[in-house]
Amino acid sequence: AAGVIQSPRHLIKEKRETATLKCYPIPRHDTVYWYQQGPGQDPQFLISFYEKMQSDKGSIPDRFSAQQFSDYHSELNMSSLELGDSALYFCASSPTPGLADEQFFGPGTRLTVL
């Protein structure tokens, strides 16, 4: 079965640089979620999209922005990177927005900021 695809899987950036993380949801899933998991931490909700519109927002820094495109893939743009942005970034998708159906998680993108 198809799963959520995230790219790249690993990313190394310098402080103050910009990073773009991509997420391709499972086919026919129209809702995408982004989470940040710091070292030894639980995943923290950043933002979600349903039908290309932002549906909910969590603790996402102003330096971060995200969008969902017409093909339902999503991109998380991170600017002015800080050391504290080093984390595992998960994307998840679901077929039934707002009904708290299972979120299918991707493998994550590990971002390291030096």
Added chain:
Amino acid sequence: AQTVTQSQPEMSVQEAETVTLSCTYDTSESDYYLFWYKQPPSRQMILVIRQEAYKQQNATENRFSVNFQKAAKSFSLKISDSQLGDAAMYFCAHCTSGTYKYIFGTGTRLKVLA
């Protein structure tokens, strides 16, 4: 605001034995969903089991079952016949119906002893 608490940072269980992981949550909503996710060393988030708050019957998935006490806002996970492959970080998560985000607990690391 919803909160999820996992008071056991680490648990150990002998292979083939039973272990229970605790989770409590706080919410003012009446319609919500609860989940247990497993995160093995690969860091992939894998759904173990889910419970709809409106259902009184406890969810069961093979060796995994929950004890859902709505009035006490408790949602514990029981793993029977523990296997070495069960060793992982386990996260409890809450999602209010109509929203698009999970709130995770801080996790419980489960060790399975041979």
